[in-house]
Amino acid sequence: MPIAVQKFGGTSVANAEKIKRAARRAINAFKQGNQVVMVASARGKQTDQLVADAIELNPNPPKREMDMLLSTGEQQTVSLLAMALDAMGHKAISFTGTQIRMVTDGAHSKARIKSIDADRIHEKLDTGHIVIVAGFQGVDDHDDITTLGRGGSDTSAVALAAALKADVCEIYTDVDGIYTTDPRLYTQAVKIDRISFDEMLEMASLGAGVMHGRAVEFGKKYDINIHVRSSLTDAQGTLITKEVPQMEGILVSGATIQKDLAKIGLNSIDNKPGNAAKVFAHLAQAQVSVNDIIQVEVSPEKANLSFTTAKADLAEAKKAIEEIMQQVNCESIFVREDIAEVSVIGVGMRSHHGVAETMFGALSKAKVNIDSITTSEIRISCIVDIDQAQTALVAVCDAFDLDKPAEKRKNQN
């Protein structure tokens, strides 16, 4: 029998009415001939409340105890879902991460899944139960409760789908899918029907908030189709899936904008092997996450090196660079906080030319100045002035027809 994993986020289980709606959805999938595993997050603002309770007692609570505390939110949701299913006459059983041996490493608050005991779940599925698993949480080798960090329940759901060899992993949320770009910034944005894991990973890392990157990585690694859809309707959402040839016909699947960036430039460093490594090793030691890196030679002996980082990490990054600048013989450093990064993403870039040209042309026509450019195999990103970010995004979306479904865009094969 096919297995469906259905994940319900906090807004989709926020009150009794929504819990019942989630339960009915699971029963529908069951009646359609599936074995059903639900994965649930904490209800509504429960996690925020628990965090506030903790901070009131300890502004810097031990991570092990924080995981112990926060994991109760999901445990409450799953038992309530089981009760709702029981009231509807359906056999149901809830499990904590500990109970299904969702074994993780011991990195509290950002643990990584190592293994899952699928046997207990299969046993209950095979006796007609809907199984409900607490998302976001696991257990380490010492029986300590761990949590998986941001987007953790999505990761739980995809990992369970992989362990159970499920046919689909549905992510129910308060939007109806992944959009070509953020509809709050470009109201004509349209829902994407299918997107590849790699494209979704790029979009997630560039700030598209719906799915967290780790869950998508799991999906890619174990080839689990992830269906992101609305908990309020039966409409199809967005299928995140492995790349198929026809996807390459779509030049650009989506566009993103990131505004919480800062850029640090090191002017005129000695252009010799190992200098860039020194700089980034020092940043890593200071636990600064670096986004894009650009280096250009300015003379046979000298180069300019710059990188972007989250604004939140800027102070730490600047301190680290000031410590290292003499070692690489850097003349001066400069910092820009008034920037944004506009990106387009699409696996079609692998086999088609002209994407860069179209993008730069659109920005030029909109009189947007490009500070710098970085690319990967499936994306092109431009750093622009933050004042021009919105203009830039609209220009790029218009240029790639991101207000139309993929099959109606011009320049598509």
Add this chain to the structure above:
Amino acid sequence: MPIAVQKFGGTSVANAEKIKRAARRAINAFKQGNQVVMVASARGKQTDQLVADAIELNPNPPKREMDMLLSTGEQQTVSLLAMALDAMGHKAISFTGTQIRMVTDGAHSKARIKSIDADRIHEKLDTGHIVIVAGFQGVDDHDDITTLGRGGSDTSAVALAAALKADVCEIYTDVDGIYTTDPRLYTQAVKIDRISFDEMLEMASLGAGVMHGRAVEFGKKYDINIHVRSSLTDAQGTLITKEVPQMEGILVSGATIQKDLAKIGLNSIDNKPGNAAKVFAHLAQAQVSVNDIIQVEVSPEKANLSFTTAKADLAEAKKAIEEIMQQVNCESIFVREDIAEVSVIGVGMRSHHGVAETMFGALSKAKVNIDSITTSEIRISCIVDIDQAQTALVAVCDAFDLDKPAEKRKNQN
């Protein structure tokens, strides 16, 4: 190093201020040279809120899922206590019932403890941690979470004290000890300094609410001194302990009143072997709890049989008796709901005469009519009209000097 177990009830951890106070108390005990294990209940009205959330979804929720839900309340408290201790600079670690293998049978909502793994607790105590254990909860052989029912956290604490061979088990609560009788009904009631397990068991079963009987049974079985005391002061409370010879010098330790009783009488049943057994087997089958039983012969062939039960069980009890009355050739039945039971308790009764005489004399002087009388080795109970219950209690308390500390009562050795 001596081990102290400290249990904090829901009112003693209801908010951040109270959690900090409980943490400070544990640190004080630690500084006085003890290894300290805290046992905590859910905060304030958390459990009530969770029950309401459940009932909204399912008026008759599956007990397994209810245990899954309710156990989160204690888990939250213990992690918050660990955070508070950490903020005060003290090493601390919290554990669920599952983590310390508080193994119970599978009777959800009223599970019984089978074993506890003391090793993990000892290991943390030996490395200087204050260990905080979630009360009320255990785990069965299938890794399902169980709860221990009413008074469960007290039972957890005493069971832990037994498993750890602790020197004392302190029960912190919102009253400052056990009183000779309910101070709301007899304002001159005084705090009892020491009371035996057997007396406390009788008082608990007769409605003295502070300690639940099961925790006291555990204390008796494993000889754990239980110190019931206020979470607000450092005053000595009441020590529940094994019987020592000087306790027998105290004729009466306390008095109780029970008002939620009903009585059913079976008039003129055939007085032959096995008839009483038939009646009570039938009541047991109907899951009716019976309190006192009285049978008197009215002729060589006939007897009157009566028993008391909780008012809540009366309808069920009456139905059961109507089903069985023909089998025992009962002429008629009568029911009284307008009754109360006044009792005096004291291990001194074992070795002293005159307690019954004093009690009946006091009731007579107060013009209280006695419906019926039952006794055990260490208690005497009289059923009286509910209208006269308050008068009866005051008369009995005055007669046995329950407004004075034990050593100042007359007629004491």
